[in-house]
Amino acid sequence: MIKHILVSDPTLRDGSHAVAHQITAQQIALYAEAADKAGVPIVEVGHGNGLGASSMQVGLSLEDDVTMLETARKYLAKSKLGIHVIPGFATIKRDLTRAIDIGVDVIRIASHCTEADITQRHLGFVRERGKEAYGVLMMSHMASAAILVEEAQKMELYGAEGIIIMDSAGAYLPSDVVEKITALVDGLKVPVGFHAHNNLGMATANSIAAIESGAKILDGTARGFGAGAGNAQLEVLVAVLERMGFFTGIDLYKMLDASDIADKMVIPTIPVIKSESIISGLSGVFSGFAKHVTRISKEYNVDQRDVYRELGKRKVVGGQEDIIIEVVMDLVRNKK
CATH class of the missing domain: 3.20.20.70 (Aldolase class I)
Structure with missing residues (x-):
């Protein structure tokens, strides 16, 4: 069959x-x-x-x-x-x-x-x-x-x-x-x-x-x-x-x-498994956050992996992209 x-x-x-x-x-x-x-x-x-x-x-x-x-x-x-x-x-x-x-x-x-x-x-x-x-x-x-x-x-x-x-x-x-x-x-x-x-x-x-x-x-x-x-x-x-x-x-x-x-x-760069991708998967964070997390983390000199871990803890989902900046700012404050 x-x-x-x-x-x-x-x-x-x-x-x-x-x-x-x-x-x-x-x-x-x-x-x-x-x-x-x-x-x-x-x-x-x-x-x-x-x-x-x-x-x-x-x-x-x-x-x-x-x-x-x-x-x-x-x-x-x-x-x-x-x-x-x-x-x-x-x-x-x-x-x-x-x-x-x-x-x-x-x-x-x-x-x-x-x-x-x-x-x-x-x-x-x-x-x-x-x-x-x-x-x-x-x-x-x-x-x-x-x-x-x-x-x-x-x-x-x-x-x-x-x-x-x-x-x-x-x-x-x-x-x-x-x-x-x-x-x-x-x-x-x-x-x-x-x-x-x-x-x-x-x-x-x-x-x-x-x-x-x-x-x-x-x-x-x-x-x-x-x-x-x-x-x-x-x-x-x-x-x-x-x-x-x-x-x-x-x-x-x-x-x-x-x-x-x-x-x-169509594809400028073939997707590969990067270190932050692994942490994103382990943390259960929406894959569509990747571009946003990379950009904001670099802007504030924060480790992307820490951002993914915290987003995972907060159970953030697609449509809540505004929380990424909130997480990054909290990490910046905690570093001081």
């Missing part, structure tokens, strides 16, 4: 974190066309924090949402166009309606792992408009398996056609993935997915642990382009899945070509 895995590629969304949201329309066009030729099922596009998120707080996009989505739509003939949506950043009346009118096919509605309640209206609206709707639980390492199941069941009730948990901090080991994915598969009627980050070098291993535990959806990016130490490397995932006998519908050679294009034309 053929084992099918649905792959979603957020290179042009999660990768935006790695370049401070400065991806150009031309880069979107180049990669979207290459990913489409490779047969990537879903290509996710937009600001790193999703639709409507461009702001001083989390970072201003070089291109606006309309430009990014309209550009990608032109170059995606076979691949579906996907977006990441966090209620609070994205409004239904303005942002979601406009995105659907542009031609978005797949919409992932995301919340912090214990706040699924905020996704009800957005999920309901997406289903009413006849688009594919998925629920996403971010920073999932911060909740127990039992709590994740409860939150995922809410999203399922609201109309989500699948639930993806994100290892937003790159904090998981394979045993953590097995525990949580198994619980979700057992507790839900809809498919379960996994989005990995590579802070501890576990992104591919964790992704494989997820599918071996029953997950049907995986995320991966070209060259691992993404926040912090990056995501699961898509071309590696495709090769490993092929070797394991799973079917993704992605042409490996053409995916390698797409990754080469991303390397040369």
